[in-house]
Amino acid sequence: MGxxxxxxxxxxxxxxxxxxxxxxxxxxxxxxxxxxxxxxSTIAGSISHTVLGGLGAARYCQVVHGWxxxxxxxxxxxxxxxxxxxxxxxxxxxxxxxxxxxxxxxAVGMAAGIxxxxxxxxxxxxxxxxxxxxxxxxxxxxxxxxxxxxxFVVVVAALFYNQxxxxxxxxxxxxxxxxxxxxxxxxxxxxxxxxxxxxxxxxGIIMVxxxxxxxxxxxxxxxxxxxxxxxxxxxxxxxxxxxxxxLSYGPDLPAGATIIAVAGTVYLASVVxxxxxxxxx
Amino acid sequence: MLGLLRPSRGTIEILGMxxxxxxxxxxxxxxxxxLDLQFPVTVLDVALMGRLGRRLPIGPYSRADRAGALExxxxxxxxxxxxxxxxxxxxxxxxRVLIARALASEPQMLFLDxxxxxxxxxxxxxxxxxxxxxxxxxxxxxxxxDLGFVSQYVQSVVCVNRRxxxxxxxxxxGEVIRDLxxxxxxxxxxxxxxx
Numbered sequence: 001m002g003x004x005x006x007x008x009x010x011x012x013x014x015x016x017x018x019x020x021x022x023x024x025x026x027x028x029x030x031x032x033x034x035x036x037x038x039x040x041s042t043i044a045g046s047i048s049h050t051v052l053g054g055l056g057a058a059r060y061c062q063v064v065h066g067w068x069x070x071x072x073x074x075x076x077x078x079x080x081x082x083x084x085x086x087x088x089x090x091x092x093x094x095x096x097x098x099x100x101x102x103x104x105x106x107a108v109g110m111a112a113g114i115x116x117x118x119x120x121x122x123x124x125x126x127x128x129x130x131x132x133x134x135x136x137x138x139x140x141x142x143x144x145x146x147x148x149x150x151x152f153v154v155v156v157a158a159l160f161y162n163q164x165x166x167x168x169x170x171x172x173x174x175x176x177x178x179x180x181x182x183x184x185x186x187x188x189x190x191x192x193x194x195x196x197x198x199x200x201x202x203x204g205i206i207m208v209x210x211x212x213x214x215x216x217x218x219x220x221x222x223x224x225x226x227x228x229x230x231x232x233x234x235x236x237x238x239x240x241x242x243x244x245x246x247l248s249y250g251p252d253l254p255a256g257a258t259i260i261a262v263a264g265t266v267y268l269a270s271v272v273x274x275x276x277x278x279x280x281x
Numbered sequence: 282m283l284g285l286l287r288p289s290r291g292t293i294e295i296l297g298m299x300x301x302x303x304x305x306x307x308x309x310x311x312x313x314x315x316l317d318l319q320f321p322v323t324v325l326d327v328a329l330m331g332r333l334g335r336r337l338p339i340g341p342y343s344r345a346d347r348a349g350a351l352e353x354x355x356x357x358x359x360x361x362x363x364x365x366x367x368x369x370x371x372x373x374x375x376x377r378v379l380i381a382r383a384l385a386s387e388p389q390m391l392f393l394d395x396x397x398x399x400x401x402x403x404x405x406x407x408x409x410x411x412x413x414x415x416x417x418x419x420x421x422x423x424x425x426x427d428l429g430f431v432s433q434y435v436q437s438v439v440c441v442n443r444r445x446x447x448x449x450x451x452x453x454x455g456e457v458i459r460d461l462x463x464x465x466x467x468x469x470x471x472x473x474x475x476x
Contacts, residue, residue, distance in 0.1 A: 037321065039317075159340060160339065162329070162330075162333065162341070162342060163333070165322070168320070169316065169320055169322060169330065170316060170330070172311060176307070176309050177386065178333065179334075220319070220321060225323055226320075226322065226326075
C-alpha cells in the first residue's frame with residue numbers, strides 16, 4: 001500500500017492504470033445498473049468472450065497482412081458490437097433461441113480468438129493477458145481510445161435516460177407511448193458492448209461479468225431510484241479498481257483478480273449485512 | 282385496438298386513425314403487469330413514464346411533465362407517496378399508480394384491461410367509483426369478466442364472444458348475461474347479519 005503511494009507520482013504506467021480504472025468505473029456503474037436491473041448479465045458475459053476473437057483477428061491482420069492501423073482494441077470493439085447486435089436481433093425475432101445464441105457466441109468467440117492467436121507468428125503473450133486483465137500495460141494511446149468510448153457511453157446514457165428506464169421497466173408500455181423499444185434495446189446492448197471492451201482492459205475477459213454486476217448489485221441494496229443506483233455503482237467501481245490496484249501493487253499480485261476479489265468481498269458483506277440488519281430490527 | 286396485434290380480417294380505426302398512430306393519445310393499463318418488483322423506481326418515476334409520448338425524445342423531463350405526472354397521481358390520491366419506491370406499495374396502490382401512469386399522458390381515451398384482477402373487493406369498488414368519475418371527461422374503456430358488477434358503473438357494454446354485441450347498460454339483465462356465457466348466473470346475496 002505504502003509502496004503504491006510512493007511509486008504513483010514516479011511511474012506513468014501506474015497513473016495510466018489508475019485513470020483507466022476510474023474511466024471504466026464510470027461507464028461500468030451506469031451500464032452495470034442497466035445490466036443488473038434488466039437481467040442481461042449473461043449477454044454481457046457472452047459479449048466479453050467474443051472480444052478475444054476480435055483481439056486475435058486484429059493482431060493476425062496486423063502481423064500477417066501488415067494492417068498496422070488495425071489495433072487489437074479496434075478488433076475488440078468490432079467483435080463486441082457484432083455480438084451485441086446478433087444477440088439483440090435474435091432475442092427480438094425468436095425469443096426462445098436467445099439463450100442458445102448467447103452460449104454459442106460465448107464459446108465460438110473464444111475459439112476464434114485462440115485459433116487466430118495460434119496462427120499468428122511471433123510473441124502474442126500480451127493477447128493472452130487480456131484474458132485476466134492488463135491494466136498496468138495500458139499505453140497513452142490506449143488511454144485516448146478508452147476515454148472516447150467512456151465519453152460516448154456516458155453522454156448517450158444521460159441523454160436517453162428516461163427512454164432506457166421505460167424500456168427496461170415495462171417494454172410494452174414504452175412501445176405504446178411511442179418509444180422505439182427495439183432501437184433503444186439494441187443501443188443499450190451496443191453500449192454494453194463498448195463498456196465490456198473498456199472493462200476487458202481493466203479486469204480481463206473472464207472477469208468482466210463480475211465487475212459489471214457486483215458494484216451495481218451492491219448499489220441496488222441501498223438505493224431506490226435507478227440514477228442513484230448508477231451514481232453509487234460508479235463510485236463503488238472506481239473505489240474497487242483503485243483499492244485493487246493499490247492492494248495488488250506491493251505484493252505483486254495480479255491487479256484484475258485483486259479488483260474482483262475486493263468487489264466480491266464487498267458484495268458478500270453488503271448482502272449479508274443488509275439481511276442481518278433487517279433481522280435485528 | 283392498440284395495434285399490438287394485427288387483425289386477421291378487417292381494419293381498426295381509433296379517433297379516425299390507425300391504432301399505431303392513435304396510440305399516443307390513448308392511456309393504457311395492461312392486465313398482466315409482469316413488472317420486476319426489485320426494479321429501483323419511485324412512484325413518481327413510474328407516473329412520469331406516461332409522459333414519454335408527449336415530449337422530445339431526448340433529455341430530462343420538463344417541469345410540465347412533472348406537474349402532469351403529479352396531477353395524475355393526485356387524481357388517484359397517490360401524490361403523498363410520490364417519493365416511495367414502487368416496490369414498497371400494496372397491490373391496490375400499485376394498480377392506482379399504473380392508472381395514474383396511463384392518465385399522465387393526458388389521453389383522449391383510457392383503456393384498462395381487467396383493472397381489478399389482483400385487488401380485493403373494497404379496492405375494486407373504489408377503483409370503479411374513480412373510473413366512473415373520470416368517464417365524465419374522457420372515454421374510459423374497461424375490459425372485464427365481471428359483467429354484473431361492472432354494469433352499475435358503465436354506460437354501454439360491448440360483449441365479445443365470437444360476435445360483438447353492444448348493449449346500453451340498462452338492458453344488461455340476467456337473461457343477456459346468460460345468453461352470452463351460455464350458463465346461468467346466480468346472484469349471491471352476501472349480507473352479513475349483525476348481532
